[in-house]
Amino acid sequence: MKEYRKCQSCAMPLKKIEDRGTDRNLDKSSMYCKYCYQEGESTQKDISLDDMKQLVKDKCIEMGSSKFLARMFVKNLHKLERWK
Numbered sequence: 234m235k236e237y238r239k240c241q242s243c244a245m246p247l248k249k250i251e252d253r254g255t256d257r258n259l260d261k262s263s264m265y266c267k268y269c270y271q272e273g274e275s276t277q278k279d280i281s282l283d284d285m286k287q288l289v290k291d292k293c294i295e296m297g298s299s300k301f302l303a304r305m306f307v308k309n310l311h312k313l314e315r316w317k
Contacts, residue, residue, distance in 0.1 A: 236263045239313075240265050240313075241315050242265055242270070242275070242285070243289050244310055245268065251267070252266055253267060254266055254267045254271055255270070255271055255273070256273050257272060282311060286310055289307050289310065290304065290307050
């Protein structure tokens, strides 16, 4: 199984094992972060791509990124597995 370097829903880097979400059997997910996926289910089942972009952009700014960098971070969100 392929192990992704960033969450395939929000693009959060998955550098540490504790950044990863969990599957139904509580194994660490190879695709999603702990904020997007827990116990085998999406934590934001009904969120649209546009809403996810806004959520991620706001979180980046909250964490100290510039608005420019936040926009660049979400630019390719539509290419992630969840949004294809």
